[in-house]
Amino acid sequence: MEVQGNAAIQENQLVAVRKKPLPQKLKKIWLNYDLYLLLLPTLLYFLVFHYLPMYGVQIAFKNFNPVQGITNSPWIGFDQFERFFNSYQLSIVLKNTIGLAVFEMAMFPIPIIMALLLNQLMSQKFKKVVQTITYAPHFISVVVMVGMLYLFLSPRSGIINQLLVILGFEPIFFFGIPEWFKSLFVFSGVWQNMGWGMIIYLAALSGISPDLHEAAIMDGASKIKRILHIDIPGILPTVIIMLILSFGSLLNIGFEKVYLMQNSLNVSSSEIIQTHVYKTGLLGAQYGYAAAVGLFNSVINFILLIVINQSAKKAGQGSLW
Structure with a gap:
């Protein structure tokens, strides 16, 4: 009886200890x-x-029907996914989406390189001027950005084609040639977001101890060696x-910019998952099919992550975890 009594007391104590952290x-x-x-507010937003x-x-x-609603619409399983996988547009949409994504990912080191170079500038005034010039395009809206591209690359009055004519070349209708779409999309994005992307890397570089650079200079290390052996390892995480x-x-390629740059002449290289979802889901009122394509895109991104x-x-x- 005493043993059972002691066991009961110990169990009550354990329960009390477990409940104690909550208050x-x-x-x-x-x-x-x-x-x-x-x-x-952030929690409510998400x-x-x-x-x-x-x-x-x-x-x-x-088989979603707006009249029946989400709950009362009949289940059809994976029919929408099978329809997408059997669609003639599947190869075109995936090819363009993956091509743009890989091209954009290839530009990933540019803000890092710019931050490393900017960090080596001795003149603070010149450094601030460069930062301001590179940051400014980030605040241009997508609509204005695409409008600027149309103006600069116009085959008649665009400054780029005027320079080509002066140099003896024929003007190029950039937005009418499918092969030019990816380059225009990616490099205009680099120009617009490069300065903003540098902010994080410059902040990481500012956290590197100056003592490391002073010791390296005392040992005769050049700027290149200090970048390779101090700066890059310091910002690697x-x-x-x-x-x-x-x-x-x-x-998740930017839908707005692709859709604004898209036309009937370059659609063969500009039709991506996001524009396909928009056209079939909102314009074509095929909500279930568009949701299936969007879910497929999200799952692939999740797996990659x-x-x-x-x-x-x-x-x-x-x-990350």
Whole structure:
């Protein structure tokens, strides 16, 4: 009886210990309630605009009828996915989407290189001028950016074609040639976002101890060697995190810019998953089919994110989780 009594007491003590941290956590939250209130709008934003809409993903597996609603529409399984995989547009859409994504990913090192070069400038005034010039295009809207491209590359009055004519070449209708679409899209994006992308890497470079550079200079190391052996290893964890995030949205190419640059002449190289979803889903009112294609795109991005994160984790270079 005594043994059973002692066991019961010990069990009650364990239960009390397990329950004890919860009030402490609540007390800690209450003491810092103002910080949690600041976090609340962000949590509500993701809840309302990112998590709650996931309820509608089920229309990818239904023959969705707006009159019947999501709940009452009949289930059809993977028919929408089979329709997409058997579509004649599948090869074109995937080829263009993957081609643009890989081309954009190839430009990933440019902000890193620019940040490393800018970090080596001795003149602070010149450094600020370069930063301002490179940051400014980021604040240009997509519509204005595409309008500028049309003006600069116009076959009649565009400054680029005027220079070509002066040099003795024939003017080029850039937006009418499918082969030019990817280059125009990617390089205009690099010009617009390069300066903004440099901010993170410049912040990482500022966290590197100046003592390392002073010691390297005392040992006779050149700027190139200091970049290779101090700066790059110092920002490598940040580079890895940014690379993982980039792979996580690899196939999420900007719809607005592609759609604005698209026309009947270059559609063979500009039709991507996002424009295909827009045309079939909103313009064609095929909501279930568009949801299936969008879900396929999201799943591929999720798989890429998991694979790249685990690869970086195994390599010991840092990871998101």
